[in-house]
């Protein structure tokens with residue numbers, strides 16, 4: 388018995404696991420250096436109103452341009468940034484850049500709203516509201532032009548504190564969106580409790596529209612739910628015209644996806660704003 392336990396203990400340190408720990412540590416170090424060297428870029432993906440075909444806002448999405456020039460996806464570093472707490476300074480950098488850029492672009496479209504993702508760890512930060520208000524003040528961006536995207540998971544973790552923070556943010560005039568709706572806990576409880584402006588339907592339910600009947604049913608229900616709750620509804624990951632037409636028939640207010648544009652660097656987004664007409668107008 389003791390022998391067996393001993394054996395199991397040794398197995399905790401297999402060479403493969405050791406390599407994983409080393410990799411993690413080196414990634415963590417690289418992330419720290421990247422923050423100091425300002426290697427994080429903010430890309431923007433337009434959100435388009437289905438009614439007018441015009442850009443009404445954009446989602447800020449971080450990329451890491453490493454010293455060798457490679458562009459690294461947030462999926463490859465946000466989880467570790469979250470675990471190590473580095474997401475706090477990283478999130479601040481993203482928010483600061485997004486607010487500064489958006490303030491400039493208000494000259495092209497005064498109603499533009501920028502959406503910034505908040506991770507669960509950031510969300511639990513004691514001075515989150517003050518940090519955000521300071522960044523808004525310093526950039527000159529009106530609070531109503533900022534939307535924060537949170538997930539159900541972030542709220543679940545400490546519901547009372549999360550609700551209090553969300554209400555404070557809302558009271559300060561900042562918009563709130565529930566991100567990736569349908570993939571998390573999808574508890575109707577959150578829809579009732581959270582002071583939301585926007586519901587974002589996860590790409591998983593958009594991908595197989597309009598042919599997959601289950602996806603079609605779910606998308607239909609989520610959109611009518613959002614309408615009944617007087618929320619804006621954004622479909623994520625729209626890649627083709629058939630999906631667009633299906634969503635337009637259901638009066639889904641806004642669309643985000645590769646059909647219009649992938650996330651692009653700031654100057655390229657400014658060009659999209661100049662062009663100002665992305666969607667074919669409704670028939």
Ligand code: C2E
Nearest residue numbers: 448449461462465481504505506624625626643644645650
């Ligand atoms: P998300 O917030 O749900 O962002 C939407 C993701 O869907 C983005 O991936 C976007 O590029 C991708 N996408 C948009 N349209 C399409 C489409 O038509 N087809 C496909 N296949 N994909 C599409 P991205 O930029 O790789 O970001 C992934 C996730 O990383 C984000 O998911 C978000 O959870 C997280 N993330 C990105 N930037 C930040 C950030 O600044 N802070 C935090 N906390 N998380 C971030």
Ligand code: MG
Nearest residue numbers: 446504536566
């Ligand atoms: Mg998002």
Ligand code: MG
Nearest residue numbers: 566567587623
């Ligand atoms: Mg999303």
Ligand code: MG
Nearest residue numbers: 567589590623
């Ligand atoms: Mg997503």
